[in-house]
Amino acid sequence: MVNILVVGSGGREHALSWKLSQSSKVDKVFTAPGNGGTKNNVPIPVENIKELADFASKNQCFTVVGPEAPLANGIVDYFESKNLGIFGPSKNGAQLESSKIWAKQFMKRNNIPTAKFEIFDNPKEASSYVESVDHPIVVKADGLAAGKGVIVCNGKDEAFSAIDTILVKKTFGDAGNKIIIEERIDGIEASYIALSDGNVAVPMASSQDHKRIYDDDKGPNTGGMGAYSPTPIIDESMAKKIQTDIIDKTIHAMKKEGNIFRGFLYAGIMIKNKEPFVLEYNVRMGDPECQPITMRMDFDLYDYLHAASAGDLNSLPTPSWKKQSAVCIVLASQGYPESYPKGEEISGLDADDNNSYVFHAGTNFVNGKILTNGGRVLGVTALGDSLKNAIGNAYSATEKISWPHKYCRKDIGKKGLAYL
Ligand SMILES: Nc1ncnc2c1ncn2[C@@H]1O[C@H](COP(=O)(O)OP(=O)(O)O)[C@@H](O)[C@H]1O
Numbered sequence: 509m510v511n512i513l514v515v516g517s518g519g520r521e522h523a524l525s526w527k528l529s530q531s532s533k534v535d536k537v538f539t540a541p542g543n544g545g546t547k548n549n550v551p552i553p554v555e556n557i558k559e560l561a562d563f564a565s566k567n568q569c570f571t572v573v574g575p576e577a578p579l580a581n582g583i584v585d586y587f588e589s590k591n592l593g594i595f596g597p598s599k600n601g602a603q604l605e606s607s608k609i610w611a612k613q614f615m616k617r618n619n620i621p622t623a624k625f626e627i628f629d630n631p632k633e634a635s636s637y638v639e640s641v642d643h644p645i646v647v648k649a650d651g652l653a654a655g656k657g658v659i660v661c662n663g664k665d666e667a668f669s670a671i672d673t674i675l676v677k678k679t680f681g682d683a684g685n686k687i688i689i690e691e692r693i694d695g696i697e698a699s700y701i702a703l704s705d706g707n708v709a710v711p712m713a714s715s716q717d718h719k720r721i722y723d724d725d726k727g728p729n730t731g732g733m734g735a736y737s738p739t740p741i742i743d744e745s746m747a748k749k750i751q752t753d754i755i756d757k758t759i760h761a762m763k764k765e766g767n768i769f770r771g772f773l774y775a776g777i778m779i780k781n782k783e784p785f786v787l788e789y790n791v792r793m794g795d796p797e798c799q800p801i802t803m804r805m806d807f808d809l810y811d812y813l814h815a816a817s818a819g820d821l822n823s824l825p826t827p828s829w830k831k832q833s834a835v836c837i838v839l840a841s842q843g844y845p846e847s848y849p850k851g852e853e854i855s856g857l858d859a860d861d862n863n864s865y866v867f868h869a870g871t872n873f874v875n876g877k878i879l880t881n882g883g884r885v886l887g888v889t890a891l892g893d894s895l896k897n898a899i900g901n902a903y904s905a906t907e908k909i910s911w912p913h914k915y916c917r918k919d920i921g922k923k924g925l926a927y928l
């Protein structure tokens with residue numbers, strides 16, 4: 509038996525620890541720092557890599573890293589230098605996410621389909637480039653900006669002001685020392701996530717996120733307001749194409765360049781005229797995509813994460829998935845993604861049934877009560893025999909839960925239904 513340390517505190521980490529705790533090989537699952545829904549919380553922030561390593565060593569844990577920041581900070585390299593088992597990419601591998609410029613140049617030199625682009629650090633040169641092109645554009649800060657560093661522009665004025673925001677006003681700090689200006693691809697967006705051991709990559713179930721705060725994809729971008737799996741947007745032939753032309757190519761090129769990539773590889777995809785383009789890579793599970801995906805896993809997640817970290821995925825059978833659909837509705841606090849109240853008591857949380865599970869995100873457990881403690885508070889996730897049923901099951905589970913400033917989108921999964 510092995511203990512597990514899950515690093516992170518969001519809905520994704522609750523879903524990972526929930527699934528890992530079901531393994532017959534797993535004894536105790538710790539989460540650092542965790543949230544109001546995770547058990548055995550360890551009060552070590554994700555930045556304190558050395559303290560996390562000491563804890564993992566003392567408690568004989570295999571560590572699973574949820575978010576990108578500790579990966580980009582080299583948590584995996586540090587643990588491996590101490591001979592501690594850990595799942596996730598190295599600091600070099602994490603560059604696929606931590607530097608959008610690094611990722612774009614990697615894609616270019618390896619012929620991986622992505623929007624055409626130029627790189628700038630000088631606002632004047634960036635603006636004259638914008639003047640010179642006749643296609644719509646997207647301006648992206650190079651570094652990690654908590655999902656806020658990308659500005660999709662309608663018209664040149666928006667592009668000039670995006671350049672000003674990132675390069676001159678430095679709204680994203682050093683993450684905006686350089687920018688990418690790329691061609692806007694207007695297509696349909698989906699997520700494709702695979703699990704790699706550095707040599708091969710097995711697909712996880714397909715999914716689709718809902719990034720904007722309001723129904724019908726209106727309003728500002730958020731961390732994600734809900735997701736469902738599988739998505740009809742990625743049919744079998746599209747999945748094959750993405751796997752071969754994007755995922756396998758990425759894993760092989762990383763290996764060839766000396767940056768063996770072990771971990772979840774997430775490709776944000778735009779499909780236009782039946783061709784997939786990579787918008788970005790993430791080097792970890794998506795949040796909230798992780799919640800419906802883990803609910804559909806019909807395999808022992810520990811076996812697969814452990815094999816991936818050991819470069820040994822070929823020793824396991826292809827992962828199998830529940831045929832059912834799963835839908836995750838994010839319950840947020842009104843005001844998110846800007847400012848919102850915290851500390852409100854949540855009621856109705858004891859109504860889990862066989863089809864649904866409530867993954868916590870921005871919550872904490874204080875004096876026997878669960879309180880809101882973040883913008884995205886809960887991810888209510890349900891299975892169903894069809895996408896339509898899963899949507900119904902998930903929404904009916906959300907109705908039992910309340911707090912004064914609860915908010916959710918009412919159309920999660922509708923994009924998938926429209927596609928069927
Ligand atoms: N080239 C592009 N064409 C059209 N939309 C884009 C493009 N690049 C990004 N986007 C949109 O912006 C969103 C955020 O961009 P992304 O590259 O995923 O960065 P991040 O998730 O780090 O904010 C995407 O989900 C997509 O909707």
Ligand SMILES: [Mg+2]
Pocket residue numbers: 776788
């Ligand atoms: Mg993205």
